[in-house]
Amino acid sequence: MESRKHIRSFVNQTWQLRYGAPVDDATNQIIWSFIVAVLSLGAWAGAVHSGSLPVTYGRKKALLFNNVVAIVAALIMLFSRTAQSFEMILLGRFLYGYNVGLGLSVHLMYLGECSPKKLRGVMTLTGSIFIGFGKVMGQIIGIKELMGTEEMWPYLLAISGVPAVLQFVTLLFFPETPRYLYIDKGDAEGSKKALQWLWQEDNLKLELDDMQKERESTQGEKAKTVKDVLTSRCVRWQLLTLIIPCAGVQLCGINALYFYAFDIFRESGVPEDQMHYLSIGLGATELITVTLCSFLIDRAGRKKLMGYGYLLMGVTMCALTVMLSIKDLNSWVPYVNIALIFCVICIYGLGPSGVSMALPADLFLQAWRPSAYVISGTVNWLCMFLVGMLFGYIVNGLGQFCFLIFVAYTILSAAFLIYFVPETKGKTMIEIMEDFNKLNFKNRAADTEKTDVDLATQF
Structure with a gap:
């Protein structure tokens, strides 16, 4: 400021x-x-x-x-x-x-x-x-x-x-x-050192064996390009699982929340010269919850933290939209809105904010990983640029109802992550790839099985 x-x-x-x-x-x-x-x-x-x-x-x-x-x-x-x-x-x-x-x-x-x-x-x-x-x-x-x-x-x-x-x-x-x-x-010796x-x-045998399997699975393959990642069927579901949460970091409404926070603080009677101290409180809340997420991510798993995180963010922002619409009915309503803002930031820090950063390392094998980071970074920064350019117009047009756009995105993201995405917690890269291949080649597997049945019937 x-x-x-x-x-x-x-x-x-x-x-x-x-x-x-x-x-x-x-x-x-x-x-x-x-x-x-x-x-x-x-x-x-x-x-x-x-x-x-x-x-x-x-x-x-x-x-x-x-x-x-x-x-x-x-x-x-x-x-x-x-x-x-x-x-x-x-x-x-x-x-x-x-x-x-x-x-x-x-x-x-x-x-x-x-x-x-x-x-x-x-x-x-x-x-x-x-x-x-x-x-x-x-x-x-x-x-x-x-x-x-x-x-x-x-x-x-x-x-x-x-x-x-x-x-x-x-x-x-x-x-x-x-x-x-x-x-x-x-360089096996350099890797071991x-x-x-x-x-x-x-005792590094398990890790070296895992890297050996991954190297054998990509033997002779060059590093994949962004076009390869976008067009290849074998990473289609990994790509969706990467893009939706990475876009969600900007499209989940967290920037809208920070924007509205100052208006809500002002309505609650907070002096103008004290606003920056409350902004420090918001930032500290996000830091504390992201730190807590580091203790939960390998226990609860990525899928639950992201999926249920987006779901709870959507529900809380629905409640916030309702309370902002009735803020003039009673003097205590702005204080409820302050509490809801801190709730959304807590949920964001515990789930979507931190977990999305772990996704490219979790979802993609070595040959695909650098291009996956290009895509995740591009999605994140372009979404940030678009939100920065368009958000003022959205707020002017919709007021507090602008949160409903973000609610729709968070609910849809939650449904996708909870119902379709496999968990990656505690799995090797090869195990994760096998889980996603069941989704990437689902129809092909069904066609193969049907063909085998037809052939068996003919004989």
């Missing part, structure tokens, strides 16, 4: 310095909107490259390169005020977006390929946990008492370069992923 005011003021000062007149409100709004939206475009570009870079250079080198991008972005943002250039903010935001889009996919790929199957869900969920942690930290350090000031906003924009430096340095001591070394490069370093165990 504070940094937005200071950046828009900087844009106005820069414009006046160049052209001798202040920027008009419409132009300032367009520049600010593009500063916000360019992050999504950069993230999409990063997601597209998340399929080729980790295949060509390996997961570790792709992450190292990605951290260099973040460090460059931080430096550009840091010196934007000195150079009197708001275009540097745009460029820095685009590079930050690229860093997020590429890094999120490759980071999850790295974790998924380094983890034992019993910890695969927990490890991939750390991505969601640290995203939630980053949101809360950004909200905290962005308050006016800390870095949300006229003097400090360039440092606030550049602070994301600090974790990039830390990750770059620490990654130098980590090995390449064992599955990449064994399955993609055929990486496993021993990561797991600190000597």
Whole structure:
């Protein structure tokens, strides 16, 4: 909130310095909107490259390169005020977006390929946990008492370069992923050494056997392209299981909820200068529940957490829509609405938010996985861009009834996940593939069985 005011003021000062007149409100709004939206475009570009870079250079080198991008972005943002250039903010935001889009996919790929199957869900969920942690930290350090000031906003924009430096340095001591070394490069000895370093165990026969089976099943296959994933029948149900929840992260209504939260807080009598503290509370709630999800994901399973999570989100948002429609009937109704907002955020953190990040590592074999991450990243960031562009018009047209659009999506997603998708908890990649093949080739199996019966009858 504070940094937005200071950046828009900087844009106005820069414009006046160049052209001798202040920027008009419409132009300032367009520049600010593009500063916000360019992050999504950069993230999409990063997601597209998340399929080729980790295949060509390996997961570790792709992450190292990605951290260099973040460090460059931080430096550009840091010196934007000195150079009197708001275009540097745009460029820095685009590079930050690229860093997020590429890094999120490759980071999850790295974790998924380094983890034992019993910890695969927990490890991939750390991505969601640290995203939630980053949101809360950004909200905290962005308050006016800390870095949300006229003097400090360039440092606030550049602070994301600090974790990039830390990750770059620490990654130098980590090995390449064992599955990449064994399955993609055929380096059995290097894979074994990486496993021993990561797991600190000597008995690795089961994991090496699993990788051997996966390598044999994809022997001679090149890494699949995005077109292969989109058109191949053998991963059709995996693709549906990936796209629906990944789109749901943006289309489940969580951004609408954050938008409406401030209006509801205001109606409840919360002072305007206290709003940012409540926004920290919302972010902290999401962080706590995503962290709790990490303890549940390998016990309850992905299917239940996502399916019933979407179902409960839909039901709670239905109740919220009703309560928003009668908010003027009684003074206690806004407080009920606040409670419902926190309920939806809790459900979102416990299920859909975290579990969706574990899906590409769970659903796809090695040859298909990089392109699966491209698709999941593309769906996520394009949906985010569309929601950002269209949501204002939807709210203006429908008011609180805009939640009903998200309710329909969450209910349909819940039905699909609960009734059609097999569980992946505690299974090897080959076992997961066999489960999905029963769906991918269901009709073909039925046709084969019918043919066998007909032939048997004839003889």
